[in-house]
Amino acid sequence: MTVYKAPLRDYRFVLEEVLAVEQLAKLPGFADATPEIFAAVLEEGSRLCEEVLFPLNRSGDEEGCTYENGTVRTPKGFKEAYDAFCAGGWTSLACDPAYGGQGLPYTLNFCMEEMISAANMSFGMYPGLSHGAYRALMMHGSDEQKSRYLQHLVDGSWAGTMCLTEPQCGTDLGLIRSKAEPRGDGKYKISGTKIFISAGEHDLTENILHLVLARLPDAPSGTRGISLFLVPKFLVAADGSLGARNGVRCGSIEHKMGIKASSTCVMNFDEAEATLVGKPHSGMRAMFTMMNSARLGVALQGLGLGEVAYQSARAYALERLQGRALKGSAAPDKAADPIIVHPDVRRMLLTMKAHNEASRALACWVGLQIDIAERHPDPAERDSAEDLVALMTPILKSYLTDGGSEAANFGVQIMGGHGYIRENGMEQLVRDARITQIYEGTNGIQALDLVGRKMPVHMGRLMRRFFHPVDHFVAKHKAIAELQEFVVPLAKAFGKLQQATLLVAQRGLADPDEAGAAASDYLKLFALTALAYMWALMAKASLPKTAGDDAGFYLGKLATARFFMTRILPQTSSLLTIISAGAKPVMALDAEGF
Ligand SMILES: Cc1cc2nc3c(=O)[nH]c(=O)nc-3n(C[C@H](O)[C@H](O)[C@H](O)COP(=O)(O)OP(=O)(O)OC[C@H]3O[C@@H](n4cnc5c(N)ncnc54)[C@H](O)[C@@H]3O)c2cc1C
Numbered sequence: 001m002t003v004y005k006a007p008l009r010d011y012r013f014v015l016e017e018v019l020a021v022e023q024l025a026k027l028p029g030f031a032d033a034t035p036e037i038f039a040a041v042l043e044e045g046s047r048l049c050e051e052v053l054f055p056l057n058r059s060g061d062e063e064g065c066t067y068e069n070g071t072v073r074t075p076k077g078f079k080e081a082y083d084a085f086c087a088g089g090w091t092s093l094a095c096d097p098a099y100g101g102q103g104l105p106y107t108l109n110f111c112m113e114e115m116i117s118a119a120n121m122s123f124g125m126y127p128g129l130s131h132g133a134y135r136a137l138m139m140h141g142s143d144e145q146k147s148r149y150l151q152h153l154v155d156g157s158w159a160g161t162m163c164l165t166e167p168q169c170g171t172d173l174g175l176i177r178s179k180a181e182p183r184g185d186g187k188y189k190i191s192g193t194k195i196f197i198s199a200g201e202h203d204l205t206e207n208i209l210h211l212v213l214a215r216l217p218d219a220p221s222g223t224r225g226i227s228l229f230l231v232p233k234f235l236v237a238a239d240g241s242l243g244a245r246n247g248v249r250c251g252s253i254e255h256k257m258g259i260k261a262s263s264t265c266v267m268n269f270d271e272a273e274a275t276l277v278g279k280p281h282s283g284m285r286a287m288f289t290m291m292n293s294a295r296l297g298v299a300l301q302g303l304g305l306g307e308v309a310y311q312s313a314r315a316y317a318l319e320r321l322q323g324r325a326l327k328g329s330a331a332p333d334k335a336a337d338p339i340i341v342h343p344d345v346r347r348m349l350l351t352m353k354a355h356n357e358a359s360r361a362l363a364c365w366v367g368l369q370i371d372i373a374e375r376h377p378d379p380a381e382r383d384s385a386e387d388l389v390a391l392m393t394p395i396l397k398s399y400l401t402d403g404g405s406e407a408a409n410f411g412v413q414i415m416g417g418h419g420y421i422r423e424n425g426m427e428q429l430v431r432d433a434r435i436t437q438i439y440e441g442t443n444g445i446q447a448l449d450l451v452g453r454k455m456p457v458h459m460g461r462l463m464r465r466f467f468h469p470v471d472h473f474v475a476k477h478k479a480i481a482e483l484q485e486f487v488v489p490l491a492k493a494f495g496k497l498q499q500a501t502l503l504v505a506q507r508g509l510a511d512p513d514e515a516g517a518a519a520s521d522y523l524k525l526f527a528l529t530a531l532a533y534m535w536a537l538m539a540k541a542s543l544p545k546t547a548g549d550d551a552g553f554y555l556g557k558l559a560t561a562r563f564f565m566t567r568i569l570p571q572t573s574s575l576l577t578i579i580s581a582g583a584k585p586v587m588a589l590d591a592e593g594f
Contacts, residue, residue, distance in 0.1 A: 002312040002425035004054050006046030006115045007360070009553065012039060014361045015107070017541045018534075019368060024105050027375035033105050041093075041104070045112050048088060049119035052081050057120040060261030061428045065202070067253045072201040072263045081123060082204040086156030091127050095134060099150040106374075107367035113297055114360065117304030121432050122261035124304075126159055128297045129199050132290040133160025133211050140228070140278040140286035148236055149209055158207040162290055163194040163231075163267060170196075171445055173284065174222035178214040178269065180229055180276075189271040190214050190231055193251075196439075200265030201233075201250035207242060208233040211290065212269065213283050220281065228283035229274035247272035258431030291440060292393055296366070298440045299396035302404030303359050305433045309404075309411035310352040312426060316415050317345050339414070347567070348410040354564040355403045357557075358531035361538060363400070366392045384465055391454050391462040392530070394446035398520075399527035401436035402443060408433040447519035450526070451504055452512075463501060470494050470533050477540065486539040489565040490532040493572045497529045500579050507582065517583035525575040532569050535561040 015021035016035050024033045056077045063075035074082075085091065094109040095101025109131075116124040134153040137145055152158035169175035178192025190212055194200075201208070210231040219225030235243040251266040278286040317340040321331075325341035339345045369392075372385035408429035412419030419426040437443045454462050474491045477483045504522050508515030539561040542554040 002057075002308055002429070003315050004050060004118055004308045004311055006042070006049055006118075007307060008039075008042055008046055010357060010360060011042055011111055011364075013538075013541070013553070013557075014364050015111075018361060018537050019364055021107065021364075021368070024107065024368065024371055027371065028377060029103060029375060030105060030371070033108070037104075038108055038111075041108060042111055042115075044088070045090065045115060048085065048090065049115045052084055053116060053119035053123050056081055056123065056261075058425055058428070060120065060122050061258075061432075064255075064260035065253055065263040067250070070201070070249045070251075072203065072250060072253055072265065074202050074204060074263065075261045078123060078261065079204055082126065082156070085127065091130065091156035092154045094131075095154045096138065096150075099146070100154045105367070106370040107364055110296070110300060110363055110367035113300040114304045114307070114363070117301040118308040119304075120261075121301050121305060122259045124301070125259065125262040126199050126202065126204055127156065128294070129162060130156070130158075130160040132162055132294045132297070133209055135293045136211055136228070136286055136290040137230070137277065139289050141230075142275075142277075145230060145275060145277065148238075148240065149230070149232075152207065153209065157205060158209055159199055159202070159205040161197055161199050161208060161210045161267075162287070162294065163197050163200070163210050163212040164287065165194060165196045166192065167195055171442065173213065173226065176213055176215060176226055178212065180214040180216050180227060180274065182216070183273075186275075188216075188229060188274045188276060190229055190248075190269045190274045191271055192269050194267045194269070196254065197265045197267045198262055198439075200263060200267045201253075202263050206234075207236070210248060210267070211277065211287070212274065213287060214274075216280055223284050225281055226283040226287075227280050228277040228286040230277050231269065231272045231274045235273060256435075258428065258434055292390075295393050295397040295440045295446075296363075298436050299400040300363060302401035302433065302436045303356065303363060304404070305429050305436070306352060306356045306359070306400075306404040306407035309407040309426065309429050309433075310349070310356055312429075313352065313411040313414040314340075314349055316418075317349060320415075345414055348414055350560065350563045351568065352407040352410055354535075354560050354568060355407065355531070357538070357560060358534040358564065359396075359400050359403060361534040362392070362530055363396060365534070366396060387462045388465040390457075391450075391466060394441075394449040394454065395523060395527050395530065397440065398437075398443040398446035398523055401433070405430070405433040405437055444520060447523040448516065450523050451508060451515045451519045455501070455505060460501075460505070466530070467494075467498070470529070473533065473536065477536070482543055483536070483540060486536040486561055486565055489569050490529070490536045493525075493529045493532050493569055496572045496576045497525055500525055500576050503579060511583065513583040513587055517586040518579045521575045521578050525572050525579070528569055528572050528575075532565065535564045 022035055024030050060075040066073045092101045093104050094106050097103045130153050153160055180188045180190050182188055212229045212231050213226050214229055215225055216227055231248055235246050237243050247270040249268050251268045254264040318338050320339045321334055321336040322339050325337050330337045330341045369385040369388045373382050376382045411426045415426050418424050477487045500522055504515055504518045538557055542557040545554040
């Protein structure tokens with residue numbers, strides 16, 4: 001069976017002892033966002049996740065969503081859970097008070113998103129997409145759109161979707177065919193078919209707001225000719241009351257590998273009434289707001305699944321009796337030792353633990369930058385934080401979801417054959433985790449975003465936002481004896497990252513295939529260095545506390561940091577070797593040779 005307890009102690013450590021979350025309360029509008037409020041909100045949220053959402057995870061997977069004549073039913077208990085979720089104010093946490101939000105930091109929302117995904121990833125898709133729609137409208141919507149729609153997304157009574165994908169177009173949005181025709185009254189008619197639309201239809205809310213990419217008649221070809229439209233399921237009158245059903249219907253739902261309780265819909269738009277969001281032909285910009293927010297949300301899904309897989313595998317490894325410890329029995333009174341004595345089982349558990357804990361710190365660090373980018377009074381601080389978020393978004397999306405998937409697979413491995421059996425719950429995590437590596441831009445596309453877009457911006461300005469703090473940390477701490485076992489490996493990995501960056505930038509300029517062939521390995525090298533930075537920060541925070549009340553916690557952190565530095569981080573050497581090999585071995589084979 002899977003088990004889950006929200007990692008509240010770890011949040012306190014990361015937020016209060018490593019990342020100085022108290023700095024947020026000094027930002028305008030965040031006076032209430034003290035560490036105490038963070039702890040109280042997370043504790044309250046953890047109860048909802050553990051007691052309401054987690055128990056619905058297995059049954060939601062077994063039952064799935066059902067489709068009948070254009071309507072979609074979510075599994076038993078989802079509607080009640082969603083109502084409790086809204087009543088508890090969980091849809092409004094980081095939203096603007098002007099629209100009924102609680103105005104709390106994104107950092108806090110990040111932590112909640114991890115917990116929700118760990119407890120029930122399918123459930124989390126519904127409010128997650130609504131929040132993306134909220135952000136897109138907040139940043140690109142007209143005043144009229146904001147006043148008519150936002151409060152409903154904030155209180156959760158209406159949901160949102162993101163309608164990009166069409167049968168002929170997934171990654172390459174330039175191929176979009178859905179059409180938008182001006183009606184002459186400032187509104188538009190949208191026609192076309194969208195596929196794979198998460199939460200496209202369901203029974204949780206009274207209305208659904210679809211954000212749809214489509215082409216105007218005079219649109220240039222490719223992505224420069226795409227506009228963003230708002231298409232409500234039910235039309236909304238000026239006074240906010242719901243009117244007639246709009247020309248958008250769910251044609252069917254997909255039967256898929258995982259997240260079975262999240263509806264994945266074919267949506268048919270037949271002259272549906274729409275309003276334009278932002279300017280004509282600038283839909284990609286607006287949609288990127290939604291996608292970037294969603295990409296970070298997906299990263300947190302990966303982390304959440306990695307955490308629940310780890311906790312469940314740990315519980316199993318402590319109880320399952322098989323074989324004896326290599327150096328002699330650890331539990332001679334029992335028929336066999338618990339499998340946690342075996343080095344290979346420990347290797348898998350520690351890989352999961354080391355990955356999850358550093359990923360959590362990295363995600364919270366980026367969450368803090370989002371809050372600083374939005375609130376800091378100094379424009380230079382805001383710009384710097386925004387750069388760091390832009391740089392780290394593809395890294396988090398790709399690396400945390402690969403990590404979540406790997407952790408779920410380790411979970412199955414640790415449970416042996418029992419992990420493969422459905423009723424034990426672990427195989428669901430493998431199935432659920434798999435999509436996180438695909439949607440919101442596949443992980444391959446995230447790597448291309450990193451080397452193709454983020455790396456060259458302003459002659460590497462974004463890169464320096466990460467390089468400078470690491471460089472500074474290494475310079476400041478490398479001579480401190482007790483920190484050397486953490487700082488020296490970090491410095492070595494950082495050196496390799498710098499070498500790889502130069503290599504990819506130079507070769508990529510001469511031949512784009514060089515950048516393309518290096519991209520995924522380069523992203524991994526970057527991510528490992530970022531996790532090493534987090535482990536070095538966490539080790540520094542833990543070292544002085546190994547004799548106090550909570551010594552076990554800090555000793556555990558140090559042991560895990562050592563495992564990461566010695567058993568995981570050395571992968572950076574082989575990654576640099578692979579990157580150095582260049583594109584030739586990848587591109588040499590003709591298509592017919594495959
Ligand atoms: C369960 C589920 C939920 C989804 N939810 C939504 C949603 O809510 N809204 C929505 O609009 N879409 C949604 N999607 C669609 C999802 O975002 C796409 O499936 C994804 O972006 C990939 O597109 P594709 O499937 O067409 O693959 P393709 O684009 O055909 O890609 C196939 C392979 O080729 C690679 N590839 C493609 N182009 C390049 C390139 N230029 N360089 C290198 N490699 C490349 C890809 O990385 C991938 O490995 C969902 C999909 C699923 C399965």
